[in-house]
């Protein structure tokens with residue numbers, strides 16, 4: 478039986494970053510992946526496919542040019558599911574190739590098979606041809622990710638009633654789509670298909686959506702969706718989903734309203750993929766959603782040499798944060814602990830339009846009793862916005878009145894997920910409103926919105942002391958706190 482310094486189960490963002498980190502520290506590393514190709518949910522059914530689909534939909538539909546040429550403008554008249562898939566396959570191939578090359582040049586071994594514990598240091602790997610092998614390690618990282626939540630009362634058929642994995646295999650772009658669940662996955666796909674002129678209805682049991690995002694941004698976003706005829710139904714649960722005699726999906730809501738559509742996307746959350754790991758053999762137990770509890774600093778489970786990172790440990794469940802968690806876990810496992818991560822990480826929602834945010838929301842600032850001022854810029858106020866034909870897009874910054882420090886940046890609109898990093902840098906470097914007022918930005922750019930929003934806030938805050946004091950008593954550790962809290966919850 479081969480023994481390794483570190484065995485990583487799952488080759489998604491957490492697993493791959495952990496494996497390469499440990500290999501760079503000259504440790505022997507084995508990655509076990511049950512999927513046909515390495516990359517995890519992120520590469521095969523999650524982040525990369527959904528973002529590629531979004532980019533293809535926006536390009537082929539001519540969405541970005543409609544500000545100039547009108548709502549009926551299209552680059553390609555009839556967009557088929559094959560059109561959407563073609564680019565997907567090329568992107569995925571490239572991603573896998575890059576990853577395999579990274580593994581080989583860093584001497585990370587990887588095998589295909591499903592891993593399960595036989596004891597706390599040994600895993601049995603069942604390969605696809607039925608062959609079974611055993612491997613052991615000094616440390617083990619579980620980065621097994623999640624799969625879509627599929628309740629038994631939903632009659633999934635892989636064609637008309639589908640989850641987010643199956644969406645990538647649809648045969649045609651539906652004329653009408655009901656999305657159940659207004660979480661990040663539901664909203665991203667709902668708005669992507671709406672950009673393809675599919676008639677989209679979203680059903681969400683809660684009274685609102687995306688509650689972790691600044692309310693003003695969600696309101697602007699919601700207005701834009703309704704303005705283009707998307708139907709958003711809040712506060713209603715789905716009682717029944719069935720197919721009628723014409724093959725149409727029929728959905729009954731708790732208020733007895735009946736909706737019909739060609740396709741239903743059920744996107745009501747995900748479950749940790751821990752069921753096949755035989756956790757009891759390692760002395761571990763998952764929660765009711767299949768997730769593992771870890772020490773938020775080190776990502777160790779209750780069995781100290783077994784680590785868990787990525788979506789399997791819960792919120793924020795992002796590829797970006799998963800990679801960082803994997804790196805921290807691997808460093809700890811091989812005796813080279815990482816330093817504490819910066820306070821803030823960004824959150825990007827690749828809906829149409831994009832939303833991105835970093836730091837505290839206005840609601841959180843109020844809750845903490847921090848005296849504050851906001852600065853707002855509309856993209857239509859920027860010259861770049863005029864050139865691009867943008868009539869929507871909003872950037873909002875929140876500053877402490879006491880210390881002048883930036884507390885949060887929130888953006889909805891074109892390029893939000895890229896633009897947010899300027900605000901993130903200022904936040905983590907503890908910058909103030911004066912940074913935006915005193916620095917020159919490239920012109921014409923959308924980044925100019927930072928200048929406009931900074932000036933907007935500054936006009937109400939007035940001149941500050943030459944050396945702005947560093948914040949005291951304003952704990953700005955929301956993001957880090959969230960990452961730690963989630964890992965320990």
Ligand SMILES: Cc1cc2nc3c(=O)[nH]c(=O)nc-3n(C[C@H](O)[C@H](O)[C@H](O)COP(=O)(O)OP(=O)(O)OC[C@H]3O[C@@H](n4cnc5c(N)ncnc54)[C@H](O)[C@@H]3O)c2cc1C
Nearest residue numbers: 487489490491511517518519523592622787788794795796
């Ligand atoms: C539709 C969608 C869109 C998303 N968009 C974004 C986005 O835009 N930005 C972002 O940051 N995040 C996004 N995410 C989230 C992101 O994909 C996840 O946070 C990320 O993939 C989690 O990485 P992970 O390392 O935990 O493992 P995963 O990527 O989930 O991979 C886990 C791997 O483990 C393997 N595995 C499981 N059990 C076993 C076993 N017993 N033996 C061997 N192998 C096993 C699985 O086959 C899988 O390949 C999206 C997710 C979805 C579903």
Ligand SMILES: NC(=O)c1ccc[n+]([C@@H]2O[C@H](COP(=O)([O-])OP(=O)(O)OC[C@H]3O[C@@H](n4cnc5c(N)ncnc54)[C@H](O)[C@@H]3O)[C@@H](O)[C@H]2O)c1
Nearest residue numbers: 657658659660661662663744745746747793794825826827
């Ligand atoms: N851009 C990104 O970073 C990105 C994109 C997609 C997914 N993700 C990650 O993937 C994770 C999973 O996303 P998700 O959207 O599946 O989950 P989620 O938990 O974010 O959202 C699920 C939604 O479904 C609703 N819901 C729950 N039970 C329901 C039911 N029975 N019927 C109808 N609605 C129900 C919930 O109220 C919630 O609004 C997220 O945590 C997210 O971080 C990230």
